């Protein structure tokens with residue numbers, strides 16, 4: 001790892017003042033579970049690292065009548081274990097609690113999770129000069145792409161969006177509080193993620209001198225759930241993920257205002273519009289949930305090695321809808 005200077009500001013303002021107007025030379029540090037990996041792999045070689053760990057303001061969780069605000073410095077473990085978050089947003093608590101393993105969840109922060117870099121093996125290999133470094137080719141497009149996007153959405157880089165919290169927050173209608181030298185602003189979570197297509201671009205829409213301060217989630221009484229299809233039960237990413245939310249939809253009641261968001265299938269979280277239309281105003285049963293799952297694959301264009309993900313999308317959407325509706329998870333029998 002290249003040597004770097006370490007800064008530990010006590011306020012967000014101090015942190016902002018240490019940042020630069022391009023990524024690379026100075027990087028923010030949350031729990032370090034992604035940044036330090038990238039440094040050790042020589043993919044990221046900052047000269048200055050600005051830790052957010054000493055900023056008390058980033059550690060709070062405020063539960064108000066109309067919205068919940070979670071500080072960007074909260075660990076994933078503390079989010080998954082928080083009693084009010086578990087009650088209001090089971091999708092979020094479950095997703096946070098399924099990430100990696102306990103060691104990672106005790107270090108990793110909410111802000112770092114949303115801003116983490118993608119896990120494409122070509123990008124992570126220091127010897128591979130892909131599109132996101134100074135190269136001009138996405139090697140996964142015609143190479144080893146079994147974990148990559150099936151909805152490429154015109155993106156030249158086919159890595160999948162890495163955060164499993166992102167799709168859940170979109171389903172819950174959250175916003176991200178961002179601060180820079182000009183002050184604070186709210187970014188709707190649906191506009192937060194961005195497909196990187198060139199050197200210097202990130203998986204989010206923030207500038208290099210922006211700090212994620214908190215996430216706000218409206219309290220709207222939404223029924224919500226999250227389901228991941230995994231190869232291993234811990235210490236890995238899911239292969240496909242579905243986050244769902246709706247009004248009603250329990251005890252045979254119809255589901256309305258349905259949102260279905262997929263993770264691990266596209267360069268940004270994928271809002272499954274056809275699936276949402278398929279289940280809107282329906283009671284959730286095995287049949288209607290399965291139909292929504294099938295609709296969720298509409299528009300997919302798998303790469304050479306990942307057509308298998310289409311079946312997993314069907315399964316993830318069906319099971320997430322059934323979980324949210326309160327049905328007994330037959331797959332755990």
Ligand SMILES: Cc1cc2nc3c(=O)[nH]c(=O)nc-3n(C[C@H](O)[C@H](O)[C@H](O)COP(=O)(O)OP(=O)(O)OC[C@H]3O[C@@H](n4cnc5c(N)ncnc54)[C@H](O)[C@@H]3O)c2cc1C
Pocket residue numbers: 027028029030031032033034035036052072073098099100101104107108109110111112113114115116117162163164165210211212213235236237238
């Ligand atoms: C084995 C393994 C399995 C994993 N499985 C999953 C999974 O299933 N789902 C999933 O979502 N993730 C998974 N992860 C990734 C893990 O969740 C992330 O590494 C972690 O969430 C990053 O958080 P951090 O605080 O450690 O970020 P850091 O490593 O500190 O930072 C990550 C990036 O975010 C930037 N950053 C950090 N905080 C802020 C902020 N407040 N504002 C702006 N920028 C900021 C940093 O500059 C850096 O670029 C896995 C990781 C491993 C190693």
